[in-house]
Amino acid sequence: MIKIVLFGPPGAGKGTQATILKEKYDLMHLSTGDIFRYHMKNDTPLGKEAKSYIENGQLVPDEVTVGMLKDEVNKQKEANGFIFDGFPRTEMQAEALDNFLANKGEEINAMIALEVSDETLVKRLLERGKTSGRKDDANEEVIRKRIKVYHDETAIVKSFYQKQSKYYGVNGEGSIEEITARLSDVIDQL
Structure with missing residues (x-):
């Protein structure tokens, strides 16, 4: 059983690539963003709590996110x-x-990070904001804050997987097909 962490800043293309890779490799795609949006849309207690953080460009607290993913x-x-x-x-x-995962006798096989410039991320997210209806994609100030939060708080997870020799950086710029091919090259070697 393969378990991959698909990593990268907001707008890097994680959701797009995960959709393609889940079909290609017959994997289950678990997106915290999708799960949070489901809960927010249905106005669940988790959704209300997550919404207050997400709309301000902040991360949802660890204990909420971890519990949700385990479930x-x-x-x-x-x-x-x-x-x-x-x-x-x-x-x-x-x-x-x-x-x-260790309690289940399993482990993460790889963290694969989509590496994309900040300016490309802003451009992609503003474009997505025109069609997605997501407030956090329509405001450049919020977008830049999300990217800063990623660099300041999230990118440190990279070193966690580097220490385990499970980190793979992949160029996340170019066509969807080019990026998929780069990701597949990594997955096929696992």
Whole structure:
């Protein structure tokens, strides 16, 4: 069973690539963003709590995110593997994921990071904001704050996986097909 952390800043293309890779490799795609949006749309207690953080460009607290992901993984008993999209975002989340999987006799195979320039990210997110209806994609100030939060708080997770020799950086600029080919080259070597 393959378990991949697909990593990168907001707008790097994680969701797009995860959708393609889940079909190609028959994996379950677990996107914290999608899960949070589901809860927000349905006005659940988790959704209300997550919304207050997300709309201000902040990260949802670790304990909320970790608990939610554990529940999702445990629901997918027949899965051939997972693509974690948007998780882990902190070292605490990475450690919690490692411990959770170790208790099941499993582990993360790789963290694959889409590397994209900040200006390309802003451009992509503003474009997505025109069609997605997501408030956090329509405001350049909020977008830049999200990117800064990623660099300041989330990018440190990279070193967690580098220490385990599980980190792979992939150029996330170019066509969707070019990026998919680069990601597939890494996955095929695992």
